[in-house]
Amino acid sequence: MTxxxxxxxxxxxxxxxxxxxxxxxxxxxxxxxxxxITVFFSATAPYFATxxxxxxxxxxxxxxxxxxxxxxxxxxxxxxDLSVGSVxxxxxVVGATVMIDEDLSPAAAITLSLLACMATGAVCGFLNGWIxxxxxxPSFIVTLGMLNMAAGAARVVSDNSTITGLPQSFVxxxxxxxxxxxPSIFLVAVLVxxxxxxxxxxTVFGRMIFAVGTNDEAVRLSGHNPDFYKVAAFTISGLTAxxxxxxxxxxxxxxxxxxGVGYELNAIAAVIIGGTSLSGGxxxxxxxxxxxxxxxxxSTGLQLLGVGDNFKPIVIGLVIVLxxxxxxxxxxxxxxxx
Amino acid sequence: xxxxxxxEGVGKIFPGVxxxxxxxxSIARGETHIVLGENGAGKSTLIKLLAGIYQPDSGTIAxxxxxxxxxxxxxxxxxxxxxxxxxxxxxxxxxxxxNLMLENLPRRAFGIVDRKALNSRAVTLLKEVGLDxxxxxxxxxxxxxxxxxxxxxxxxSYDSKLLVLDEPTATLxxxxxxxxxxxxxxxxxxxxxxxxxxxxxxxxxxxxxxxxVLRNGRLVATRDLHGLTVPDLxxxxxxxxxxxxxxxxxxxVPGKVALSVANLKRNAAAPAISFDVRHGEILGVAGLVGxxxxxxxxxxxxxDAKLDGVIEIDGKPVAIAAPKDAVRHGLSLLTxxxxxxGLLLDLAVDKNITITDLSKVSRNGxxxxxxxxxAANGLVGQLRVKASSIEQxxxxxSGGNQQKVVLAKWLFRGTxxxxxxxxxxxxxxxxxxxxxxxxxxxxxxxxxxxxxxxxLPELMGMCHRIIVFSKNRIxxxxxxxxxxxxxxxxxxxxxxxRP
Numbered sequence: 001m002t003x004x005x006x007x008x009x010x011x012x013x014x015x016x017x018x019x020x021x022x023x024x025x026x027x028x029x030x031x032x033x034x035x036x037i038t039v040f041f042s043a044t045a046p047y048f049a050t051x052x053x054x055x056x057x058x059x060x061x062x063x064x065x066x067x068x069x070x071x072x073x074x075x076x077x078x079x080x081d082l083s084v085g086s087v088x089x090x091x092x093v094v095g096a097t098v099m100i101d102e103d104l105s106p107a108a109a110i111t112l113s114l115l116a117c118m119a120t121g122a123v124c125g126f127l128n129g130w131i132x133x134x135x136x137x138p139s140f141i142v143t144l145g146m147l148n149m150a151a152g153a154a155r156v157v158s159d160n161s162t163i164t165g166l167p168q169s170f171v172x173x174x175x176x177x178x179x180x181x182x183p184s185i186f187l188v189a190v191l192v193x194x195x196x197x198x199x200x201x202x203t204v205f206g207r208m209i210f211a212v213g214t215n216d217e218a219v220r221l222s223g224h225n226p227d228f229y230k231v232a233a234f235t236i237s238g239l240t241a242x243x244x245x246x247x248x249x250x251x252x253x254x255x256x257x258x259x260g261v262g263y264e265l266n267a268i269a270a271v272i273i274g275g276t277s278l279s280g281g282x283x284x285x286x287x288x289x290x291x292x293x294x295x296x297x298x299s300t301g302l303q304l305l306g307v308g309d310n311f312k313p314i315v316i317g318l319v320i321v322l323x324x325x326x327x328x329x330x331x332x333x334x335x336x337x338x
Numbered sequence: 339x340x341x342x343x344x345x346e347g348v349g350k351i352f353p354g355v356x357x358x359x360x361x362x363x364s365i366a367r368g369e370t371h372i373v374l375g376e377n378g379a380g381k382s383t384l385i386k387l388l389a390g391i392y393q394p395d396s397g398t399i400a401x402x403x404x405x406x407x408x409x410x411x412x413x414x415x416x417x418x419x420x421x422x423x424x425x426x427x428x429x430x431x432x433x434x435x436x437n438l439m440l441e442n443l444p445r446r447a448f449g450i451v452d453r454k455a456l457n458s459r460a461v462t463l464l465k466e467v468g469l470d471x472x473x474x475x476x477x478x479x480x481x482x483x484x485x486x487x488x489x490x491x492x493x494x495s496y497d498s499k500l501l502v503l504d505e506p507t508a509t510l511x512x513x514x515x516x517x518x519x520x521x522x523x524x525x526x527x528x529x530x531x532x533x534x535x536x537x538x539x540x541x542x543x544x545x546x547x548x549x550x551v552l553r554n555g556r557l558v559a560t561r562d563l564h565g566l567t568v569p570d571l572x573x574x575x576x577x578x579x580x581x582x583x584x585x586x587x588x589x590x591v592p593g594k595v596a597l598s599v600a601n602l603k604r605n606a607a608a609p610a611i612s613f614d615v616r617h618g619e620i621l622g623v624a625g626l627v628g629x630x631x632x633x634x635x636x637x638x639x640x641x642d643a644k645l646d647g648v649i650e651i652d653g654k655p656v657a658i659a660a661p662k663d664a665v666r667h668g669l670s671l672l673t674x675x676x677x678x679x680g681l682l683l684d685l686a687v688d689k690n691i692t693i694t695d696l697s698k699v700s701r702n703g704x705x706x707x708x709x710x711x712x713a714a715n716g717l718v719g720q721l722r723v724k725a726s727s728i729e730q731x732x733x734x735x736s737g738g739n740q741q742k743v744v745l746a747k748w749l750f751r752g753t754x755x756x757x758x759x760x761x762x763x764x765x766x767x768x769x770x771x772x773x774x775x776x777x778x779x780x781x782x783x784x785x786x787x788x789x790x791x792x793x794l795p796e797l798m799g800m801c802h803r804i805i806v807f808s809k810n811r812i813x814x815x816x817x818x819x820x821x822x823x824x825x826x827x828x829x830x831x832x833x834x835x836r837p
Contacts, residue, residue: 204696204700208696214684215678221639
């Protein structure tokens with residue numbers, strides 16, 4: 001008998017109401033938290049509730065949002081990708097090297113650079129996925145290895161130096177604020193999130209990502225190859241690391257082998273705060289966007305409140321842990337509704 | 339009679355299943371009491387109640403003259419009841435001695451383990467079970483039989499008044515069994531009461547005095563073993579009238595061979611297996627749990643690796659290296675572990691159903707949720723799945739409805755041969771009948787059906803033919819005209835009976 005932990009069938013909630021409740025608990029909870037935090041800082045922190053500050057926050061979350069979008073795919077399948085920070089570093093130096101090639105026109109250089117960034121990231125991600133599924137090694141270990149390898153490769157490619165001198169048109173685009181309120185790099189981040197949302201919600205591929213994360217053995221016995229979807233998720237994460245590298249170049253205008261240190265942890269934190277379960281199968285990419293916002297709003301708000309750089313990480317750390325505890329409660333609530 | 343343990347009207351219910359119902363039983367102090375029953379008869383539930391893993395939903399248990407209500411396994415041990423479970427619970431990376439005395443390691447000052455005392459005490463215990471190995475050996479280095487003996491030695495290391503042995507001989511060789519029986523007799527001489535559960539009907543006469551037989555969670559009888567025979571026990575274990583529960587439809591005439599398996603070998607040590615199933619035929623697969631039925635089906639389906647064998651579908655040989663090959667060739671597998679391998683528990687009913695072939699509800703990789711809902715609603719209606727909506731997570735459905743969802747997902751895909759491993763386990767009687775009806779309907783549609791079940795009356799009620807597994811080989815095939823419970827059960831036990 002393995003029936004011990006089975007909950008009794010719950011009183012049926014009408015489908016429409018269940019849907020609404022599900023939305024409120026799963027997605028709106030994080031959104032509500034973001035609103036509350038924003039209101040709190042607007043009321044207490046000087047300069048927080050200004051258009052300038054809002055713009056700054058949008059600019060600052062762009063890189064993390066792009067990384068976290070890909071990370072959401074990996075975590076939904078039940079994996080983890082620790083390599084995205086140093087893969088980003090590698091991509092920035094590869095991208096910058098291509099872009100400063102004087103034999104190319106600026107337009108060609110930028111296009112080639114973008115392709116090179118995405119290809120480099122995707123290859124790293126593919127290797128992560130392929131190695132961990134082929135030899136059944138936990139992705140934690142494989143991507144930890146990739147973290148080191150990519151960081152080393154970044155130094156080799158750049159000869160351990162910062163690459164500068166990007167085309168002026170590229171730099172200008174990075175500084176562009178569309179309509180006076182939408183920074184170009186934030187637009188990039190929003191587009192990446194939108195693409196991820198579309199894929200996860202409306203495509204067969206997205207469905208399979210959730211299914212694999214829920215029970216990969218059942219998926220296998222239903223006649224699929226779960227490893228394909230796991231490798232694809234890692235490849236997507238690498239690809240978004242490449243796109244994030246492009247955003248990094250737009251924002252900071254340098255290719256740096258020491259870029260991205262610790263970025264993977266911020267990305268993971270955004271995904272988890274956004275309500276995606278580390279055990280896979282549950283979560284949403286909209287939540288990830290909100291999670292990234294919460295992290296940055298907290299960071300900026302605390303700074304403006306005069307909380308020192310030493311205390312800030314303590315508060316942010318507490319919030320991450322709190323988010324996971326709340327997630328456990330949320331799961332219980334959701335189970336009762338479904 | 340001086341009873342050390344007595345159960346009064348004990349019952350235990352799980353969602354959708356009555357595991358034990360109104361069981362009253364008393365065990366005499368110092369006796370060796372045998373408990374028998376088919377798979378699912380309620381033996382494990384009974385043990386788990388004694389072990390403090392489950393609590394009874396009704397009835398009372400008294401032990402040693404006082405009410406016995408263990409909340410945890412620790413409570414049970416404190417009261418003097420010790421259980422050697424069928425699945426071993428040793429820690430592989432610790433030494434034998436450490437495993438033996440894990441719950442009460444001898445200590446010196448500052449909580450440092452007294453290795454000397456530990457090992458010397460371990461030597462004594464191991465000698466008692468006749469295991470001649472260095473107690474410092476790590477458990478992982480032992481064979482299964484040796485581990486079994488370590489488990490028994492561990493039970494001896496406490497002052498147990500009642501020892502429960504759950505199929506202790508399942509993995510032992512004849513000389514080891516002889517030694518185990520000597521130990522049991524010695525313990526008995528020391529006044530320890532023993533409850534002994536076994537599938538090996540011949541051996542119980544050697545050590546037991548009385549026997550209790552369970553069937554479908556109910557007590558059949560408690561008798562003196564003296565004067566009983568193996569066929570008597572078998573009759574007590576099955577004795578159910580099957581005529582009214584199944585209505586075999588003999589208008590269904592099997593056609594050509596749908597699936598044939600020849601010389602399927604899982605590994606070098608496993609015997610080769612051959613069988614076939616026809617279109618419109620329900621082939622029963624009988625055998626004890628662990629007799630290799632499930633393993634054979636999984637290997638056939640590509641779920642586990644196989645070494646050798648030819649699989650033909652409609653006369654054409656096919657290569658099946660992974661489940662996706664099997665599915666592509668029209669095979670379907672309903673696994674015995676519904677929750678672990680069959681369902682996406684946290685996903686909704688519709689998503690579980692369409693997972694077998696999303697191409698049917700999508701175009702260019704984009705899901706058509708409306709088509710998906712229509713397909714899912716159709717199957718939910720056809721199979722009468724009781725769910726609040728197709729958006730309900732399957733985790734919250736009852737066992738029978740979950741099983742219907744698994745069937746629905748294969749019907750959605752469309753199948754030519756369906757392999758069902760314990761399709762009615764944990765399924766209530768109502769849903770069970772509906773599943774039977776569905777299988778008949780599939781047979782009429784000329785699907786091939788392979789039905790693995792531990793419920794013999796069920797197989798006899800449903801099948802055209804039954805093949806019997808015993809210790810990884812197919813030991814017999816019985817056509818419907820010759821169905822006989824005793825004969826099939828004796829075949830199932832055949833390879834396990836000691837020479």
